[in-house]
Amino acid sequence: MKFLQATIYGFGKWVDFHLDFTDESFVTIYGENESGKTTVQRFLMFMLFGLPPKERDFYQPKTSSKMGGILTVRDPKIGEFTIERFHENRNGAAKCYTPDGNEFDEGWLQERLSGIDKATYQAIFSFSALDLMTIQGMTEDDLSEVLLGIGLTGSAQIQNIEKRLEQKVNEYFKPNGRNPIVNQQLAKLEHIQKELSHHQHEEAAYREKKNILLTLEDELNVLIDTIKKEREQLYQLEKIVQVLPQLEEYNENQAKLAKLPEEIPFPEDGRKRYELLKEKQLPLQSEMSVLKNNHDRLKQEILELEQHITNFPYEEIRQILQQASKHNSNETEVQKLKETINRLQDELSSRITDLHIGLSLKEVQQLNLPFHLEKHWSGLKTEAEKFSREYEALAKSLQLIKSRKMVLEEQKESISSKLLPISQRRELEDLIDTAKENKVLEGLQLEAEQEQQSWEKRKKKSAKIANVLLGMSSLVAAFFLVLTFFTKYQLFLNITLISIVFGCVQWLWNKKSAEKMEWMLQQAFPMQLVSSASPEEIRDAEELLENDAKCKQELQLLEEKLKDCELQENSLQEQKILLDNQEASFSKELFHQEELYPFLQHIDVTYWPDLYHSLKAIIQEMKKLPLLQHDEEELQRNILQFQTLVNTHFEINAYETVPKTFSGKLDMLAQELEKFKDIEREIQQKKDLLETIKEQLQTNKLQYVTIEREIIELWKMANVDSEEEFYQRNKEGIERSELILACERIKIQTASYFPKDKWEELVISPPKRSTIELKINEVKESMKQNEAIKERTLQLLAEERAEFNRLESSENYSLTLHKFQQEQERLKKLAKEWAVYKAAKELLSATKDRYKEKYLSRVIEKTLTFFEILTDGTYQMIYPPANGKPFIVEDRNHIRYSVKELSQGTINQLYISLRLAISEVMGEELRVPFIMDDAFVHFDKARLNRMIGILEGISKNHQILLFTCKQEVLEEFGEKNRIKLTNPVPIMEN
Known part of the structure; x- marks a missing residue:
């Protein structure tokens, strides 16, 4: 693509201004400082990419109501077409016109530009001296990254997607974050886990309460059985009291029977069995006595320890x-x-x-610096610098205008004498017109044949590319469709639709373009040549007319320049008077500020x-x-x-000794608290030992009672009440048989009161009335005590059962467990979503790396070619940054230098070589004009000549627009086309 012409109807300082870039690919645009070079560059960018409304308002001309213009370009595929863009029309959108009369919108223009935006264009195909200043102001560590990073990514959409993915990843999870969704979910799970642990403790308390309930119920059942037995025993004792007279009579008979020489009932081996039981009973009595003493001693020690810590301020010390x-x-x-x-x-x-x-800290603290003062002082600074620049510019401009008027007068007189007569000029024009018609017809015929052959090749290549792009877009759409299915994320669905639409649109557009081109080629028609003069006559006529036209144009321009010089001189004089008045007002304002803030005087x-x-x-x-x-x-x-x-x-609290230091007091409190805990542990240990003794004592009592029962059983079998009687019965057993009949009678009389076995027991061990009455009282007292114990047990059982029912009815544990499982599932879902975004981000980064690897070697190769030319072969190798190392260059002696070891001039040459290489490699498929603005003003004459040679080579494939304000740079370009921005209508010099 090449710029051919540009007409500025209004843009900044330029109004009704025309630029002709000719057909040359290398154009130098010269203008002094503040002559409007930057405005021209921004106008070209505006015509290609447009501007937001606020920026368009900024470039609205002061002397015209129009804002916009026309740019004519040549596209290798479309041919010439015109871009029209105005601020007030279509909201600043472009309108494109082709020679066949068709109109196209902004989208068509973006297709011609292959979809690149303004930022990408400026990053790849444009740079200026300001870029070098940016490099000079950077640190050594990031200089190499800047050199390599410019232009290699080039797509704002990819960067935006990468930023959104990075933002999404950070929104889901950060290793040390709190606000991301996954971090919050983890914190929530941790909180629920603590609640779950608390409820688990309550669950353990529930089981403990259940065991206590079972124990209390067993104790209650034992008490009920005991009371029932005691009531039965009381009933039996009362019946015994009733039959005591018969029993005494029966015993008298038994006494008589004992004197009789007959055998009485006696257990088998009764004596031996009785002595064995006595041998077991005596150690138990001794051990029970020792346990009782230990029990009483431990109770006393526990009581003393508890009294010792009763008034200890435990809670206060703990706090x-x-x-x-x-x-x-x-x-x-x-x-x-x-x-x-x-x-x-x-x-x-x-x-x-x-x-x-001269101010102190206190005085500065009392200063009142309102917010508007910064803007006011900045305005004063700007005005001071403005006055200095304007005075200097006025002096230079007046001197230049005077010199220029003298030169223009001399040129006008010289050119007027060279004009051709009117009749001779008309004859020459007719001759040339006839020759041009013949040449055009010949060229059209040849071009039609070549275009037909070229079109067949391009048609096959375009169809192949369209099919490949359609297949690639289908694969991309399928990949993101799978991601959409698994992640349910709308962005991936949008990318799928865009990929499908892109593949279909480019395939249809390629097919439509092929059909249109075939139709255009079929419209070619045969042409006939007209007779013409000889080539020598035509050349002579062209030279004469060209010289005459140049003279006329130069004469007209010289007259306009003279008028312009007079107007400019008058305008400059008026500006000087106005500037003097403004400076006087400015000085008063400075004096006023110095009065308000005396420290400003110096x-x-x-x-x-x-x-x-x-x-x-x-x-x-x-x-x-x-x-x-x-x-x-x-x-x-x-x-x-x-x-x-x-x-x-x-x-x-009265302590025996109080430390003098505060830290000593804290240490003492810690020691006292530890002593208190030791005493508590000792009390608990003694209580545990006391319980053990109680259990052992109870066990011994049970064993003793068992032995006692066996002894009584032996007594019953021998019908005696004491050990002495038992031994006596062993001797007199035979005497009992004599009174059997009398005893049987008494048995019959008392049979309604007692069963046979009970009566026999009474006979064997006849009770005394006092003993029975004593036993009755004991049983009643025991029943009373057991009833009291039963009531206490029932009350305790009711309390424990109420607490047990509360724990049993609580659903906190199950609800919390269910909630914990739900939040776990949500965490898994969030982790899955985060993994998808993470994978997409890494996939995009890998794609960018592959893109970089694709172009890096070619860029470095081109950079080395340009850098070697600029340094006259001093450096013969360039190594790109790798593994954290910066750019490294190698000279002809194979000595390597990093970027920070190079001079500033060499860094500038390396930077320009890299930028030129990037633009050439990245522009192989998109050949748009390359814009430079004083990019090598610091080069000496030798390097400038080498730079010109490089640019001439690049200009074969790219149009180059070089903006400069240096006359010495302009002179180095020799006969190259020049455009000067010093006049409303530019001058073309060949």
């Missing part, structure tokens, strides 16, 4: 020790705040001293904005001092409150 760590951190923080306050005060004083304005106005920023920053820092001092006072109050709390504790 004090809990606050001790915070107290220590408060003391550390107070020390840090003091150091920070002192350091800040010293730093502010030092910064004020460095300003050399400071140049250009430094006032910097001074304002410095003072404003110092005042802003001063505002931190009260906040820091307030924090220090707050911490001191907390420390004092805690110390007062500890001292009050020692005053209230």
